[in-house]
Amino acid sequence: MNAIETIGLEHIYADGTVALSGVDFEANPGERVAVLGPNGSGKTTLFYHFNGLIRPTAGEVRVFGKNISKENIDTVRRRVGIVFQDPDSQLFAPTVSEDIAFGPKNLGMAAQDIKDRVAEALRRFDIEELAKKNPANISEGQKRRVAIAGVVVMEPDILVLDEPTCGLDACGVAGTMEILDELNGEGKTIIISTHDTELAASWADRVYILNKGKIFRKGAPRHIFADEKLISEAGLKHPAIVQTFREFHARGISKGDVPLSVLELMDSIDAKLMSIRCAIAGFDVSAGNEVYLGMKDGMLVAGSVPTGVKGKAVFGGKKGEDIAVKDVAGDLQQLAGSITIIRVPGIIEGGSRAVDIGKVREILEKENARKIGAMGTSAKVLVNKMRIKCDFEFDVAQSGMLAALRGFNAVIFASGGMAERVIERVREKKIKHTYFTL
Template sequence: MTGFYEVKAKMNVIKTIELEYTYSDGTNALSGVNFEANAGERVAVLGPNGSGKTTLFYHFNGLIMQTGGEIKVFGENISKDNIDTIRRRVGLVFQDPDSQLFAPTVLEDLAFGPKNLGLSQADVEKKAREVLHRFDIEKLAQKNPANLSGGQKKRVAIAGVVAMEPDVLVLDEPTSGLDVRGVTDTMEILDELNAEGKTIIISTHDSDLAAAWADRIYILNKGEVFRSGVPGHIFADEKLIMEAGLKHPVIVQTFREFRARGISKGEVPLSVLDFMGSVDVEVMNVRCAIAGCDISAGDDVCLKIKDGMLVAIKGSTGVKGKAVFGGKKGEDIAVKDVNGDLQQFAGNITIIRVPGIIEGGSRAADIENVRDILDREKNHKIGAMGTSAKVLMNRMGIRCDIEFDVIQSGILAALRGFNVIVFASGGMADRVAEKVREKKINYSVIAL
């Protein structure tokens, strides 16, 4: 995963050395925890309830102080002399946003952090307005946070921390209690901030999320680091995951079942695309298809992609095979001895780089240029990643066909023969391009 989301630098931003913490009632919450996060990394901390995740996070900006061991933030021990600077550079978002939101209105809540930095009233107002726009919550400005939905509260809580412009964001269970859209929106915000160079550290119970998102994973259990490493190594160790009281990502469970039956091979995959690459070629030589005409068992057929489906017609050119059994036009059939590369039928991916928030956001985009591009690109599916890209879609009244897991879903759509347009905010466009290159799909990048 680090090859895709490249670590911006190797400078260490947070490091704990044999960290210990014991609560006043004698409860030993952390025992010899060694942890580190480098600049630009995305780190996920996994563990069951009571494993010490929240207690560890409270140490990162001096909310509580260790009873043993050492913690360094940007190379310095936390002290009363630097605590204010550290809390500005390391922003902490609590699991329960109600613990963080207390002002009468969202706007006042967002202004609280900048005001405590000693900024002028004009600068405080400017920063609060900027994060309102950045997080697409301008309509919530005068609302009481207590009356917001769970997803809206999470968004406002993150926005309030971002208003202080920290270098590191630490989020305790940022997706807990959210629906699928809320999880997607929250993680895209974090990816967008990471693309701008911020270090992101989260705790989560969600193995699927951690496997697909993190550069590095720490597993905590009973206050100790059970194991740490890159996701591929962590989730390849079946015994480790069971002993840590976690569940395997669904894609890993599926891969193991397939491997046990001789269908898949290679390294443990962490995405659907990687899983597809693990399936044995011989198994893939029997494919399901739609009959494009009446076909009899034993007929030589050629395969093509149409409307996202594999279609078989009579013939023996191109990607060819032999019908296992017959079927009328439009019926499902099986084709064996498939010979040829179906990827030649893949669609193209057009990546449209929308200015990021720090570049002016959707307001800096040339809408007429976007309309011209969409007019030229026919029969396409559209996806959007990042706040400014999604705001642009809303401004233009464009409905996205791909709303979740845009990079992977867009590539899968292209492999099914669709042309795909991905609107991506700022540096996220580079991430899309890198992943598409890995899968050897034709693509182009257009900057608005």
């Protein structure tokens, strides 16, 4: 059963504007869906239908298999939370915490329960210091965060966010997307609209492109973004990674499917085609000499001790200088370090309070952690509590994997369901890894 489905959805506004026509949309439970499309293409109008804010002129809207009706509209509104494009239209209480408490109060929750939920939402969205402020007097980015918190606090099964990253700084975007990932890891369906093709490419399971009220194209991001003509025709920007890949591909450097992340772009490069540049560690090399490649401080170095991956020097050099190496026998991934994934109970499982800190210290010592990152609320709270300094702030899973490929031992603290997703990716990449559940 779909979490949300529209069939032949049409919407004509009172002034005769045909905002949507023949829209067949679906989002599966637990799926991450991104809706792209130029201004006025109908994204907001479509989202308004998902919880019955406006009625279709024709066609159907189903939530978990049921058509929205007068009888079930309250249930639908509880299960589908919408964060509006303009946070000002959502925030109206005299203080930020009252604003976040508004939804739960409306649902008639017990006072203590509301208090706990609001406190948790303030922490999750890192807006505790705004709690007593008037939402009219906070910054645009902060407003957006408060608006999202006010919907998340109701614990809907489906979260619909209209341009959630618009107006946020880089940290704000990363933080927001991480919270959405975390909620997704808890099983929630997430639907966003965005003008950011990089974000849609790297984040979504499924992408819709709207144009003039119609679905121009839908599919997996890899298919959508591989189609150069389609993206241009849709008036969208090509993600930089895809563009880089195309240029590499045209020059015979990259091969395979279109990459959607830095990691995948690295994979697409056919290293065997090229000579590899690296520094010589502690000896002089003549052209044609055999050298052994290894990783040191995240860089490739050529040594004389027969360990690592063998290659042949193209030209010679003195110690400390750079040389080029060809005929590399073996996969450079052999030189990769490892990843330790530490699963921290998610907020709904008790969060960092449920953690034995002694055990964490033991793991860190044993694994000789060199690069550390934390993803999701409970993991971040834990590392802060333990005063562990993190090396990655953005895109933690990918950064950890890239660090491992550069020879480091990376440790990723991941909250709840996010951990399983990381493991899946690490396995796919065949990076040496260990997994601990706290």
